[in-house]
Amino acid sequence: MIATLSSCAQLERDNISFRLQSGRKRYIEKGRKLGRKVGSVKTAEQMKAEYREVISLLRKGYSIRDVAKLSGKGVSIVQRVKRLLKVQSPQ
Secondary structure: OHHHHHHHHHHHHHHHHHHHHHHHHHHHHOOOOOOOOOOOOOOHHHHHHHOHHHHHHHHOOOOHHHHHHHHOOOHHHHHHHHHHHHHHOOO
8 A cells, every 4th residue: 555655656756847847848948048147146256356344354253143243244145255265265
């Protein structure tokens, strides 16, 4: 009985996957695009230029929450900038 239910569930998942793929295919065939808009993702240089204040506070040793409060930016932005700094200058 469990085997029958699991095979029905698998069949349903396959059907859902097929419908999603065919819908995406039709959407693209109509000339529409999927994904992020061009230019919506910032490069490392753009982020450095935009968040200079955050970078300077992080380099002075302030905590992420303190930097967020002092700069008026969100905690997630500060974390993203900090991660960017670690990737570009590994110690």
